[in-house]
Amino acid sequence: MTATLDRLAAIVASRRAADPQASYVAKLFVKGRAKIAQKVGEEAVEAVIAAMQDDREGLIGESADLLFHLSVLWADAGITPDDIDAELARREGVSGIAEKAARKTATPGD
Numbered sequence: 166m167t168a169t170l171d172r173l174a175a176i177v178a179s180r181r182a183a184d185p186q187a188s189y190v191a192k193l194f195v196k197g198r199a200k201i202a203q204k205v206g207e208e209a210v211e212a213v214i215a216a217m218q219d220d221r222e223g224l225i226g227e228s229a230d231l232l233f234h235l236s237v238l239w240a241d242a243g244i245t246p247d248d249i250d251a252e253l254a255r256r257e258g259v260s261g262i263a264e265k266a267a268r269k270t271a272t273p274g275d
């Protein structure tokens with residue numbers, strides 16, 4: 166993953182024991198998985214709206230909000246950026262079209 170996302174993950178992890186009055190991340194951890202997931206959904210919708218409005222700066226800002234909240238969700242679920250990196254690397258070179266076609270022809274239960 167990028168160095169910035171790795172640094173963000175380290176900061177987020179360090180906020181587990183922080184004071185929720187002083188740390189937004191600690192506050193999210195206290196609120197729990199459902200609230201964190203809700204924020205990810207909100208930021209995703211805001212990114213979509215910015216894209217549909219052709220708002221480049223808005224899309225950059227909302228994308229950063231989305232990645233930040235996704236980083237908190239990963240941390241809450243015990244996932245690291247390296248886990249996502251490994252999954253993306255596993256998919257490298259596999260066409261989305263070919264992958265979907267293989268899923269459709271696969272026998273259920275395989």
Ligand SMILES: N=c1c2ncn([C@@H]3O[C@H](COP(=O)(O)OP(=O)(O)OP(=O)(O)O)[C@@H](O)[C@H]3O)c2ncn1[C@@H]1O[C@H](COP(=O)(O)O)[C@@H](O)[C@H]1O
Pocket residue numbers: 173176177180187188189190191229230233
């Ligand atoms: N990247 C971010 C980041 N991006 C966005 N935000 C915050 O995310 C919140 C999202 O805004 P909203 O208006 O949706 O939130 P809200 O109205 O407070 O939320 P709700 O009322 O819906 O719960 C804002 O408070 C932003 O400041 C962030 N807060 C923190 N970080 C990073 O996380 C680090 C640790 O932050 P603290 O835990 O606050 O020290 C920081 O040093 C940054 O690197």
